Structure formats: structure tokens, C-alpha cells
Amino acid sequence: MxxxxxxxxxxxxxxxxxxxxxxxxxxxxxxxxxxxxxxxxxxxxxxxxxxxxxxxxxxxxxxxxxxxxxxxxxxxxxxLEHDGTLHPLQEGFQQEHGLQCGFCTPGMLMTGRALLERNADPSEAEIRQAISGNLCRCTGYVNIVKSIEYAAAKLR
Amino acid sequence: MIPSAFDYHAPGTLEEAVALLERLGDDAKVLSGGQSLLPLLKLRLGDAGHLVDIGRIPGLTDITEADGYLRIGGTAREADLERSDLIREKYPILLDTAAVIADPLVRNRATVGGNLAHGDPANDHPATMLALGAEVVARGPDGERTIPITGFFTGLFATALAPAEILTEIRIPVPPPRSGGAYVKLERKVGDFATAAAAAQVTLGEQGEIVRVGIGLTNAGPTPIKATAAERYLQRRQPDAEAVAAAAQLAADATSPSADRRGSVEYKRDMARVLTGRAITRAVQRAGGQ
Missing domain, CATH: 3.10.20.30 (Beta-grasp domain)
Structure with a gap:
């Protein structure tokens, strides 16, 4: 081989x-x-x-x-976390109830991080477009969007 | 899922890649972004003893205008199209198309050249390239040749590329003034193949009449379809509602879709009609017409 x-x-x-x-x-x-x-x-x-x-x-x-x-x-x-401190995205998912089962969460976090690197202040539509290749089957997208918005605000 | 065993090759130049393909023969497949090929291999719907990765060959990702053509490098990604200022300003039809291919994550890997070379009639760029009158540049053991897009799609998952040929560039004639294009797709959800989709590219004359038109259809038969009867009908006509409706019907008549979970033959054909009408109308608006 x-x-x-x-x-x-x-x-x-x-x-x-x-x-x-x-x-x-x-x-x-x-x-x-x-x-x-x-x-x-x-x-x-x-x-x-x-x-x-x-x-x-x-x-x-x-x-x-x-x-x-x-x-x-x-x-x-x-x-994402550094020296025991969560990344603002991770904190956002915690604060805004961005997960229930947590299965999609690692992917959502990584897509969210790439989005915020490119766009520090994304609109709801831009967030939804960015995560359109990440499927959540339990939480629903409302709180995931809020979680990313939380991180965007904290990072600005 | 794990694909069957294969060997991976990463040539550094086109010459090396072509030589590898020639030596390895039918057992080798070209790997570009891998967003169609790797799923096929994982599902074991396809098989290859060797993958020749052209993704590490430099100089194949540029998107530029030169000598009267828009030139898209063979391994330019869909994400590169979406982020190109040139494409955003001058080629909204290509932006329409890239934006509805798979999803944003896939588009960070998937290439425009791969979308054509895969020969899948459900892929989106073929219809757009048919509408734009593109040419495909291929490099093989005998050097370089140019293939008109109208002769490129030879069957289901089959193209005019020879086994040892690599798609190195897509050339699109720079449209004259008063031109516009649009791609309109109906999909059940993000990432799905088209239930139906249509591309239209028009150029308007002095009186607003259509002087050039290209229409391509996605997932409407065993190969991408160029709606030539609809194109002929529109020549020298004013693109009013009646003419657009008649052309859209002619395009639908040229389809031979298969029934599947996306819909019946009748439904898909009618969606091809509706979407062709919308694509022509949007193309005319973008060309500065009514």
C-alpha cells in the first residue's frame, strides 16, 4: 500500500x-x-x-x-480555546443556548470562526448563508445564529 | 466510508501530470477539488487505481480577462469565482451559478473545471458555459487543443477529454456592450442538484432587439442541453413577454428529464419552461433592456 x-x-x-x-x-x-x-x-x-x-x-x-x-x-x-479560556464563539454557543445534542457544534464553530475572520459584523442573512452547509437537526438555527452574533459583538 | 485503495500522485507541472496519466492509462483519474470524485470513491460508485492531483500545479487558478476572453484557470475554485471582483462586476451569470453550487464549504474546494470535466448533466456550470459560448482548453500528450463547449459533453458522465488530457482553462468570449446573463435554479434545499435550472445570455441591438442569445439547461436530460430552437426563435425579436414565453416553451420542448424524488417528467419540463423564461427576462434586464 x-x-x-x-x-x-x-x-x-x-x-x-x-x-x-x-x-x-x-x-x-x-x-x-x-x-x-x-x-x-x-x-x-x-x-x-x-x-x-x-x-x-x-x-x-x-x-x-x-x-x-x-x-x-x-x-x-x-x-479554539486558549489556556482554558473559551473562544468567544464557544462562549456564545453556551450563553445563547446554541446547542442541544452538540453533534453539529464543532462544524458550526469552525464555519463561524472563518466567517468572523472575513466579516466582523455579519448580518443574519450572511450568517445563515455561511452556515448553509452545516446541518443542525435539533436546536434549530435561531439560537445558532444568535450565538454567532454574540461572538461577533464580543470580538468587535 | 473508506474508498478502495488507490495511489495518490501530486505532479508539480502539467507536463508531469500528462505523462503520469499517459503511463497509468485508464486506471488513473484526475483529482481536482475532489468534491464529486471523493464522494463517488467513498460510496464505491467509482473506482480508480491512481489519483493524479492537479491541485498542486501552479498557475492554474487565475481568473482574468485577456485577448478578448475571460479566462478561468482549470483549478480555480467556485469560492475564487465568488470572491473575484471581475466576476462580481462583469459576469453576474457566473456569480449566480457559483452561488447555487452545493454549499459554501464545498465551494472552498470544488473547482469550475471539475464541474465541467465531471460530465454530470446535474452540474450547474455546463448550462452557463453553453449559454456563454465558452471553450475548454485541454492539455494532453499531443499538446494543447481547444474544444468548443457545444462539443464537450458527449454523454452521461462523458466528455470530449481524452484519458490523458487535463482541462487547463475555460475561455469565455468577453460579451459586447448591452449584454447580460442570468442563471436561475430550482432546488429543494441548499446543496441539492437542480430540479431544473436555466442559463441565458443575451446581447441587445440598437432597438432593444435580441442580436445574440445563448440558453443552457441543467439536469433536463442525459447531457446538459443547449436550447437551440429557443435561441433561433429569439434572434432579431424584441424580448417582450410573448416572445419570452414562446422561447421558454421551445426550451422546455427540448428537454428529456427523468422522474425521480425531485419530481415527475411533466413537472420538471414545466419548471424548465418557467425558469428559462425567468432567466431570459433577468438577462435582458441586466443587458439594460426592459
């Missing part, structure tokens, strides 16, 4: 690994690095639970090969 030596920076830490060609980025993150905050939901590029940032842009890590991330930076939900 062909393997490839890759170097990928994950949450700021350089990682070196030998990966099989067909290994998906999400499997590498969860099963090799044991970063299980990134969830596998639909596994068919629909739900967005597996969203991570690849060079700062949100992508569905079930539809990226680990080898495609060679030489790049990956940020997962574990990379």
Missing part, C-alpha cells in the same frame, strides 16, 4: 506522519491524532459536522484526503 510522508500543522503544532493515499483527513485527525472533537456525521459531504479550517478556510474533512493537506495548516475545534 502506498504511503506518503506528510507534514501538516494542526492547531499550531507541526505534525509529521506517513499516511495511506486513501486516508481521509477526518480519519487522520480523529483516529491517529485522537482529536475527536471533529465529528463524522453523514460522511457524504452534506452535513458539515466534520468541518475544519484548511489554511483558514472551512472545508468538509470527510471529503479531503489527509495527503491533500500536506504542507498546510489545519485548525480543529480543539484549536
Amino acid at each position: 502506498a504511503t506518503h510522508d506528510v507534514r501538516i500543522t494542526v492547531n499550531g503544532e507541526p505534525q509529521a506522519a506517513a499516511v495511506e493515499s486513501r486516508l481521509l483527513l477526518v480519519h487522520w485527525l480523529r483516529e491517529v491524532l485522537r482529536l475527536t472533537g471533529t465529528h463524522i456525521g453523514c460522511d457524504t459531504t452534506h452535513c458539515g459536522a466534520c468541518t475544519v479550517l484548511l489554511d483558514g478556510e472551512p472545508v468538509k474533512s470527510c471529503t479531503v484526503l489527509a495527503v491533500q493537506a500536506d504542507g498546510r495548516e489545519v485548525t480543529t475545534v480543539e484549536g
